[in-house]
Amino acid sequence: MGIADDAVEVRAQGWRTLAALHGLIESELERALGSAVDLSVVEYTVLDALNRQDGWHMRMQQLARATALSPSATTRLVNRLEDRALLTRILCADDRRGIYTELTPAGRALYERARPIHDETLERVLAEASAQPELAPVVDALHTAAPVAG
Amino acid sequence: MGIADDAVEVRAQGWRTLAALHGLIESELERALGSAVDLSVVEYTVLDALNRQDGWHMRMQQLARATALSPSATTRLVNRLEDRALLTRILCADDRRGIYTELTPAGRALYERARPIHDETLERVLAEASAQPELAPVVDALHTAAPVAG
DNA sequence: CCTAAATACTTGCACACGCAAATAGAAAGC
């Protein structure tokens, strides 16, 4: 097996590791957030994204990018959260095709309740993952990840 | 904001980066494998896992772990692949609860056809991701990931 | 102006998933 073949195998192995770590974190967050505040991970992601805008609103499209979801899934995700009165749709005047979403007070309150659960779970899972030799290098690399632009 | 708060934010940011990279790779693989050989990523994962056993068989449970899927999803995934004659179920004699799965020649042939697509796509996507400053550190860390046991 | 193309979001539909219950077989207790 030559050097090129090795590189292919290393990439495939790295991808399996990445997928394993991602799945581990996501399932733990899902369990923790679900039982504590009845939120899925994507739902928390929406609340978190809206909150990081701090009082400002986001278009559906931005939400779709933030959650890595299709437009249709984004619509229904926002529907669910709106039905629970955690956010509101706001038609914007300048482009009447666009729809802004904004956290309600209830949404902000639930987010404040969910965030410590989220952060503690993440800390715990990353610590556990860091103890597994095959996951550790990827976990450590996360510390150096720069903020994602807008 | 203190040091502890920073650590929380760094972890959250790292998790968002990890999720973004995972989503990027998965969607590209999905597209490439889907259009070329009509396989989803999980379906390819099964074929790949069975092939790495090289002629040996795997239990449903092992497959569930390899794909990070629930038992029920594993059953239906194997059903789909069996319906396409890519693998066969084999009842094992020593523990008659257990069911082994094994690649058929057709399954092995399709896998051989899919692997280059998979590997080339992975190489291309990782190269693209490596060019994005916020993803690069995680991509680089994948090279050092050791083989996963079992 | 008025039509044609592009954009933003929503809806119909099919499908893959997880959870909980069902089935079947093995292992343990006595």
Add this chain to the structure above:
DNA sequence: GCTTTCTATTTGCGTGTGCAAGTATTTAGG
């Protein structure tokens, strides 16, 4: 040996998702 318990897999059911088509609104062309 027979019941209890545990393990491996499958099925019923509800739900979230993507794709493709539909609707509404903006922008570009003539």
